[in-house]
Amino acid sequence: MARRDRRPERGVDEDARPHNPVMLAEVLEALAPVDGEIYFDGTFGAGGYTRAILEAADCRVIATDRDPTAIAAGYDMVAAFKGRLTLVEDRFSNLAHVLDQLGIPEVDGVVLDVGVSSMQLDQAPRGFSFRKDGPLDMRMGGEGPSAADLVADLGEKELAAILRTLGEERRAGAISRAICAAREAEPIVTTLRLADIVESVLGKSYDGVHAATRTFQALRIAVNDELGELGRALFAAESRLKPSGRLVVVSFHSLEDRIVKTFLADRTRTLPGGSRHMPAAAVPPATFTALSRGVVKPGADETSSNPRARSARLRAAARTEAPARGGDAFAFGVPRLPVGGHEGGAS
Numbered sequence: 001m002a003r004r005d006r007r008p009e010r011g012v013d014e015d016a017r018p019h020n021p022v023m024l025a026e027v028l029e030a031l032a033p034v035d036g037e038i039y040f041d042g043t044f045g046a047g048g049y050t051r052a053i054l055e056a057a058d059c060r061v062i063a064t065d066r067d068p069t070a071i072a073a074g075y076d077m078v079a080a081f082k083g084r085l086t087l088v089e090d091r092f093s094n095l096a097h098v099l100d101q102l103g104i105p106e107v108d109g110v111v112l113d114v115g116v117s118s119m120q121l122d123q124a125p126r127g128f129s130f131r132k133d134g135p136l137d138m139r140m141g142g143e144g145p146s147a148a149d150l151v152a153d154l155g156e157k158e159l160a161a162i163l164r165t166l167g168e169e170r171r172a173g174a175i176s177r178a179i180c181a182a183r184e185a186e187p188i189v190t191t192l193r194l195a196d197i198v199e200s201v202l203g204k205s206y207d208g209v210h211a212a213t214r215t216f217q218a219l220r221i222a223v224n225d226e227l228g229e230l231g232r233a234l235f236a237a238e239s240r241l242k243p244s245g246r247l248v249v250v251s252f253h254s255l256e257d258r259i260v261k262t263f264l265a266d267r268t269r270t271l272p273g274g275s276r277h278m279p280a281a282a283v284p285p286a287t288f289t290a291l292s293r294g295v296v297k298p299g300a301d302e303t304s305s306n307p308r309a310r311s312a313r314l315r316a317a318a319r320t321e322a323p324a325r326g327g328d329a330f331a332f333g334v335p336r337l338p339v340g341g342h343e344g345g346a347s
Contacts, residue, residue, distance in 0.1 A: 023296070030292070030316035034057050037107075039061050040099070041053065042110065043113040047074050050077070086102065107242065112249045114253075136188065147223050152183060157176075162218050163215055163218045163219075167215055228329060228334050230256060231334040250313070250314050263332045267325075297313060298312050
């Protein structure tokens with residue numbers, strides 16, 4: 001994105017709406033499935049992208065999801081496609097490991113749908129929704145610290161840093177102070193209690209965006225290390241795509257899109273940098289070529305019929321024959337945060 005979008009992301013809590021694969025036509029156009037090829041769908045979810053890919057060509061799909069309920073719900077699709085679909089419960093950042101376990105050295109395409117799914121939002125026990133009461137969990141895969149753990153254990157400055165960085169919350173300090181004061185009286189273990197605390201600081205919203213939107217978004221991203229996962233997945237895709245293989249990423253938040261944009265700008269760059277004050281730096285061979293000019297946004301018809309698509313952004317590129325570079329995801333915008341175990345480097 002050319003500028004930092006300070007507005008809260010809409011469509012993050014579209015309760016009771018069916019899951020529709022966002023920008024499906026654009027994803028298929030960018031991926032261009034071909035008979036006999038192998039594709040990696042990093043976020044199986046309800047299987048929308050996977051099904052469309054398998055129906056578009058006589059190909060094979062390896063699909064992962066860190067959510068065991070999504071994997072369990074997909075077994076009927078595995079049977080329906082008779083050996084062309086393999087489901088694996090794992091994070092998409094572990095793309096290389098998954099392929100190694102299956103004896104597949106390279107794939108012809110990788111599609112990543114970044115962020116939380118509407119199915120997860122709709123399930124109150126998962127703790128993602130600020131409109132449905134449930135345990136303050138937010139873990140996509142059920143492992144590691146929950147949102148309640150972060151709210152209970154982080155110091156005031158650490159919590160504020162997460163809300164400010166991952167939620168782009170302007171009043172992060174005030175919200176963090178209120179949370180820390182409230183937890184002294186009673187542990188914060190439910191979604192509605194946290195939402196009420198945030199609302200007590202910010203007041204009720206009259207523009208259709210709940211006051212707790214940014215806070216819940218920040219905690220969810222932190223709990224699941226979503227930006228670190230994305231950075232590692234981009235490096236993994238670079239290492240395992242065949243020459244001419246296609247990378248397609250659909251993101252829903254400006255922080256995610258900025259990481260993808262920065263990574264692809266670096267990997268497609270062919271001209272040396274530098275200025276009149278500094279000599280031009282050598283540029284390694286480009287590992288990707290862009291498939292479109294800039295970002296692709298959903299059309300008006302889709303955004304009117306599927307509110308989740310409103311903030312969607314698609315970027316796509318094709319792999320060159322140059323060797324993968326690897327690197328450090330922090331260099332591409334993955335923030336360093338005071339949450340243990342979130343490294344954010346290359347896989």
